[in-house]
Amino acid sequence: MKRSVLKQLIKEILLKEKKDYGLYVTPSTKNDSIKLAKWIDNSDYYAEYSSDGYWFFPEKKDTYDALEKELNNLLNKKGISVSFEGVF
Numbered sequence: 001m002k003r004s005v006l007k008q009l010i011k012e013i014l015l016k017e018k019k020d021y022g023l024y025v026t027p028s029t030k031n032d033s034i035k036l037a038k039w040i041d042n043s044d045y046y047a048e049y050s051s052d053g054y055w056f057f058p059e060k061k062d063t064y065d066a067l068e069k070e071l072n073n074l075l076n077k078k079g080i081s082v083s084f085e086g087v088f
Contacts, residue, residue: 006044007046010045010046020088021060021061021087022059022064023057023059023067023087024056024085025054025055025057025071025082025084026053026055026084027054027080027081028082028083033053035080036055036082039075045057064087065086068084072084
């Protein structure tokens, strides 16, 4: 399955769920913001950008801690510094 089709399916599923749950991921610097945007575009993750400078990753309430851990590991390996805030 093509990545764009997979991302669209994930988006549709997550948007059907209660959207108020998830993670705010805020890059530490402008450079981190650029790297994070590129990383998201090339990943299988779905996130929505806010003009306030953070990315919102919708996630079910009972699994967003695991998502935070997973994203933290992946982004650290790429040298992307971010902070996380759970939304529940």
